[in-house]
Amino acid sequence: MKHPPLLQAKNLKYSFNETGTSTHVLNDVSIELFPGEITSIVGPSGCGKSTLLYLLGLLDRPDSGEISLNEKDVLKCDDKKRTILRNHKLGFVFQFHFLIKELSVLDNVALPMRKAGKSKTASYEKARDVLGKLGLLDKSNRFPHKLSGGEQQRVAIARAIINSPSLILADEPTGNLDTENSKKVHSVLSKLAIEENISVLIVTHNLELAQSCDRVIKMRDGRIIE
Numbered sequence: 001m002k003h004p005p006l007l008q009a010k011n012l013k014y015s016f017n018e019t020g021t022s023t024h025v026l027n028d029v030s031i032e033l034f035p036g037e038i039t040s041i042v043g044p045s046g047c048g049k050s051t052l053l054y055l056l057g058l059l060d061r062p063d064s065g066e067i068s069l070n071e072k073d074v075l076k077c078d079d080k081k082r083t084i085l086r087n088h089k090l091g092f093v094f095q096f097h098f099l100i101k102e103l104s105v106l107d108n109v110a111l112p113m114r115k116a117g118k119s120k121t122a123s124y125e126k127a128r129d130v131l132g133k134l135g136l137l138d139k140s141n142r143f144p145h146k147l148s149g150g151e152q153q154r155v156a157i158a159r160a161i162i163n164s165p166s167l168i169l170a171d172e173p174t175g176n177l178d179t180e181n182s183k184k185v186h187s188v189l190s191k192l193a194i195e196e197n198i199s200v201l202i203v204t205h206n207l208e209l210a211q212s213c214d215r216v217i218k219m220r221d222g223r224i225i226e
């Protein structure tokens with residue numbers, strides 16, 4: 001039997017308002033994400049993929065609809081509670097890694113755990129542990145610009161998982177990588193889904209990678225079409 005969904009979104013609507021006109025970007029989008037599953041979202045540029053990830057990542061609120069995480073209604077939570085949920089339950093990986101260039105790989109990865117108030121010893125121990133999982137332990141003391149694009153993106157994944165999230169939201173994490181590095185990053189995400197029972201949602205333009213996921217969601221004009 002399938003587990004209950006980790007995240008459930010129902011009938012999400014979202015529009016941007018600019019100079020008096022409102023543009024509908026998401027129309028009745030419903031989605032369920034399960035632990036241990038990697039799901040991809042594909043669709044033309046501008047169809048609303050990133051907007052959907054923002055809403056599911058509790059970075060913005062829909063105009064209407066429902067979002068629950070572990071069967072808890074997260075839209076009822078105030079901003080403070082949402083920030084706590086985001087820091088503890090969610091990990092984000094973007095197209096450009098957004099690593100801090102003045103910090104070593106190890107410091108970058110430990111940072112979210114330090115920010116969550118954990119001790120230096122515990123944070124650095126866990127940072128080494130997740131870097132090891134991603135095959136990057138030998139790069140711990142390097143600075144990000146001394147790594148390949150694929151390695152930088154794997155450091156970004158290490159940073160996203162240090163607080164043991166239940167869900168990873170990845171917005172075109174392989175968008176600026178070559179084929180080989182894209183495959184590596186993708187296989188790291190698939191492995192994390194299976195081994196750590198994390199739910200992974202990945203936006204990608206790479207159909208081959210999308211199709212290797214457990215599920216593919218196709219979007220067009222703010223709707224899920226398949």
Ligand SMILES: Nc1ncnc2c1ncn2[C@@H]1O[C@H](COP(=O)(O)OP(=O)(O)OP(=O)(O)O)[C@@H](O)[C@H]1O
Pocket residue numbers: 016017018023025043044045046047048049050051052
């Ligand atoms: N801040 C904003 N103000 C107004 N419209 C916006 C804003 N951000 C995005 N949009 C519009 O919302 C729609 C969806 O944008 P979104 O970024 O979600 O698309 P996407 O599917 O992620 O595209 P891409 O594949 O190019 O990243 C687009 O038509 C875009 O122009």
Ligand SMILES: [Mg+2]
Pocket residue numbers: 049050051171
């Ligand atoms: Mg986008």
